[in-house]
Amino acid sequence: MYKYDDYDRNLVLERVKQFRGQTERFLAGDLSEDEFLALRLQNGLYIQRLAPMFRVAIPYGMLSSVQLRNLADLSRTYDKGYVHFTTRQNVQFNWPELKNIPDMLESLHKVEMHAIQTSGNCIRNTTTDQFAGVFKDEVTDPRPYCEIIRQWSTFHPEFAYLPRKFKIAVNACPTEDRAAMKVHDIGLELVKNEHGETGFRVFVGGGLGRTPLLGSAINEFLPELDLLTYLEAIVRVYNQHGRRDNKFKARIKILVKALTPEVFAQKVEEEWQHIKDSAAKLTVEEINRVKGFFVEPSYEDITSSTEFEEQLASNKAFANWVNRNTNEHKIPGYSIVTLTLKKTGIPPGDVSDDKLELIADLADKYSFGEVRIAHDQNIVLADVKQSDLFAVWRKAQTAGFATPNLNMLTDIICCPGGDFCALANAKSIPIAEQIQRRFDNLDYLYDLGEIELNISGCMNACGHHHVGNIGILGVDKKGQEFYQVSLGGCSGKDASIGKILGPSFAREEMADIVEKIIDVYVENRTAEELFLDTYRRIGMTPFKERVYAKAH
Amino acid sequence: MPKLIKDNQIIDDNWIVVDADFEGALPEQPAIVPLSYWNQNKASLSARSDIGVWLDSHEEPSHIASDLDSIPVVAINFPKFADGRGYSYARLLRERFNYKGEIRAVGDVLQDQLFYMKRCGFNAFAVRADRDIEVALTGLNVFSNSYQAACDRNTPLFRRR
Numbered sequence: 001m002y003k004y005d006d007y008d009r010n011l012v013l014e015r016v017k018q019f020r021g022q023t024e025r026f027l028a029g030d031l032s033e034d035e036f037l038a039l040r041l042q043n044g045l046y047i048q049r050l051a052p053m054f055r056v057a058i059p060y061g062m063l064s065s066v067q068l069r070n071l072a073d074l075s076r077t078y079d080k081g082y083v084h085f086t087t088r089q090n091v092q093f094n095w096p097e098l099k100n101i102p103d104m105l106e107s108l109h110k111v112e113m114h115a116i117q118t119s120g121n122c123i124r125n126t127t128t129d130q131f132a133g134v135f136k137d138e139v140t141d142p143r144p145y146c147e148i149i150r151q152w153s154t155f156h157p158e159f160a161y162l163p164r165k166f167k168i169a170v171n172a173c174p175t176e177d178r179a180a181m182k183v184h185d186i187g188l189e190l191v192k193n194e195h196g197e198t199g200f201r202v203f204v205g206g207g208l209g210r211t212p213l214l215g216s217a218i219n220e221f222l223p224e225l226d227l228l229t230y231l232e233a234i235v236r237v238y239n240q241h242g243r244r245d246n247k248f249k250a251r252i253k254i255l256v257k258a259l260t261p262e263v264f265a266q267k268v269e270e271e272w273q274h275i276k277d278s279a280a281k282l283t284v285e286e287i288n289r290v291k292g293f294f295v296e297p298s299y300e301d302i303t304s305s306t307e308f309e310e311q312l313a314s315n316k317a318f319a320n321w322v323n324r325n326t327n328e329h330k331i332p333g334y335s336i337v338t339l340t341l342k343k344t345g346i347p348p349g350d351v352s353d354d355k356l357e358l359i360a361d362l363a364d365k366y367s368f369g370e371v372r373i374a375h376d377q378n379i380v381l382a383d384v385k386q387s388d389l390f391a392v393w394r395k396a397q398t399a400g401f402a403t404p405n406l407n408m409l410t411d412i413i414c415c416p417g418g419d420f421c422a423l424a425n426a427k428s429i430p431i432a433e434q435i436q437r438r439f440d441n442l443d444y445l446y447d448l449g450e451i452e453l454n455i456s457g458c459m460n461a462c463g464h465h466h467v468g469n470i471g472i473l474g475v476d477k478k479g480q481e482f483y484q485v486s487l488g489g490c491s492g493k494d495a496s497i498g499k500i501l502g503p504s505f506a507r508e509e510m511a512d513i514v515e516k517i518i519d520v521y522v523e524n525r526t527a528e529e530l531f532l533d534t535y536r537r538i539g540m541t542p543f544k545e546r547v548y549a550k551a552h
Numbered sequence: 553m554p555k556l557i558k559d560n561q562i563i564d565d566n567w568i569v570v571d572a573d574f575e576g577a578l579p580e581q582p583a584i585v586p587l588s589y590w591n592q593n594k595a596s597l598s599a600r601s602d603i604g605v606w607l608d609s610h611e612e613p614s615h616i617a618s619d620l621d622s623i624p625v626v627a628i629n630f631p632k633f634a635d636g637r638g639y640s641y642a643r644l645l646r647e648r649f650n651y652k653g654e655i656r657a658v659g660d661v662l663q664d665q666l667f668y669m670k671r672c673g674f675n676a677f678a679v680r681a682d683r684d685i686e687v688a689l690t691g692l693n694v695f696s697n698s699y700q701a702a703c704d705r706n707t708p709l710f711r712r713r
Contacts, residue, residue, distance in 0.1 A: 005713070007697055007709060007713065010696060010697065011695060011697060011698075011699075014694060014695050014696065015695075018694050018695075022664065035633070035662060035664070038633070038634055039664055121634070121636075148710075151699040151709070151710075152699060152700055152708075154699055155668075155695065155698060155699065155700075156699075156700055157639065157667070157668035157669075157671035157672050157698070157700070157702050158636075158639040158640055158643055158668075158671075158672055158702070159636070159639075160636065160639075160668055161633070161634050161635065161636025161639065161665075162636055163636075228708075236640050236643075239636055239637060239639070239640045240612065240637055240640050240641075244635060244637075274647075274648055275647075278701065278706070279701050279706055279707045279708065279711060280700070280701040280708055282710070283710065283711065286710040286711075289710075289713075
């Protein structure tokens with residue numbers, strides 16, 4: 001994990017002081033609402049429906065057990081004893097008081113955390129695959145590059161007042177994309193060229209929200225040393241030419257679409273030619289220095305044990321969990337464990353203070369003291385010995401983190417919605433719960449296979465509904481909450497934006513509607529097909545006919 | 553006389569900034585004129601040494617690239633502090649067009665933006681008139697270091713660690 005040096009520490013401390021001053025000036029009436037708004041947003045502070053909401057960065061999703069315990073402490077001291085993990089590998093406090101934010105920042109600073117650029121019209125937290133560094137198929141570990149981007153984007157003087165927010169995701173896995181790279185303003189795919197050199201395929205102009213679009217590749221191989229200068233060229237073109245007259249047309253995706261990706265790429269290339277060989281060009285030494293923070297932990301040489309096989313054979317519930325909630329690790333004898341935060345009755349992504357500490361304990365005892373936050377709002381213990389899985393399962397089960405539904409229909413991505421968020425048009429958490437209650441039979445869920453169901457409470461799409469195989473969007477119709485369904489979205493390698501099924505539904509109908517959709521899938525699938533495959537083969541019509549059929 | 557932060561100090565500002573729709577003859581006083589006025593009167597204006605040009609937030613510096621030798625002050629307008637195009641313009645003036653004269657931020661110029669503006673190449677700041685310029689001056693020195701290369705320091709931190 002990256003460790004701050006004196007430079008990093010000082011910069012974050014200076015930020016804490018700066019923000020303390022800004023907060024005091026605002027409370028004293030020396031800063032207007034509008035002026036403070038831009039400043040507080042660049043520090044993750046929203047004024048929400050019920051209280052401020054405070055978003056803390058978890059750079060590329062990595063957290064140490066020390067940091068987890070600090071978050072638990074903060075939630076007890078300044079909030080209601082729980083936090084919310086978001087789809088952006090960030091963590092949110094829902095009930096802090098404005099006057100306490102500087103103290104919270106100071107406490108975060110002590111454990112090398114901050115809230116810099118977690119919101120606002122600037123470059124946000126860079127995200128990546130939650131299995132980075134431990135998944136056998138990846139080209140190379142993407143986290144050092146994420147850290148390099150984090151530093152470059154932190155307090156970037158030219159890009160603090162962009163037309164709109166700006167998000168970068170990095171994926172290093174040729175077979176899968178857990179970072180949803182194609183629905184980001186910039187998606188970077190780590191690749192090797194024919195000479196074995198490392199570089200990036202660069203996608204620009206993807207995004208969800210009001211106008212969902214997939215990014216276009218504008219560079220097939222950007223050498224790794226050119227990463228920062230090329231990013232600078234892209235964002236500079238966007239800063240100058242992105243629309244500022246209409247907030248809804250201000251994202252880079254609108255610019256890329258208006259110019260065409262080819263013309264946009266040409267503008268970036270022209271800009272880049274001026275700066276590519278400047279002192280801002282990365283060095284091999286710097287890449288190696290940062291890579292030095294992401295070396296493998298001291299894995300043990302493990303000879304296979306029969307005990308684990310016996311545990312699997314003798315305990316079906318354990319076997320289910322291993323089968324569902326763990327992934328193959330690149331080192332034999334180890335597993336990647338996902339603790340699911342999707343237990344029915346608890347809002348997806350919410351974790352209480354005592355549970356945060358329990359996860360910290362698990363990390364210390366079984367996974368080198370580190371965890372990762374996944375964009376699907378689950379928590380990953382990346383390095384668990386198979387011989388420890390049974391013990392981890394037992395503890396996770398007691399805590400409610402062992403619901404063996406990873407990537408199943410009830411592993412719902414869900415934004416906080418109308419219960420918490422001032423932007424929302426409709427509630428989302430109760431919809432997730434309704435669907436989880438309907439599909440509570442694990443055998444049936446396993447039979448259905450992987451299905452991504454995502455729920456957003458408004459157009460802003462924090463719940464990524466556009467890329468859910470089944471997407472649900474809360475809409476407001478004359479003050480009433482309704483829900484629009486889309487099908488066929490996917491955030492992975494073969495990313496696609498879902499298509500709207502038809503007119504929206506009342507809240508209480510949602511589980512019925514999802515059930516009808518699932519029925520159509522079950523009746524039409526071939527033995528090998530996942531939901532998405534069947535949808536792609538048979539199209540929207542059969543689903544539409546079933547869902548909107550008149551009752552006999 | 554209005555005050556200006558220039559080169560980290562507060563000084564009297566004897567330049568006037570001419571409105572976008574100004575027509576006719578300029579007063580005998582150092583003046584910063586809008587781009588359109590400059591373009592229409594370039595021949596007569598470039599003979600004077602006390603005429604600057606201001607760019608609005610949609611007017612890229614390439615429009616005056618060839619005139620920069622005879623322009624002592626380029627001002628960049630921030631119609632709203634949240635319109636960040638001027639940051640890129642200032643960097644381009646310094647780094648692309650190698651402009652050595654004064655780059656002045658005018659318009660909605662506030663304390664909390666000054667540090668970034670300075671890094672992007674601004675060396676003069678006409679702080680919004682309703683704000684205390686002495687207090688705003690402290691905004692220039694919020695951070696003691698920076699990760700990226702910019703106009704104040706053209707080597708990034710990773711080459712200095």
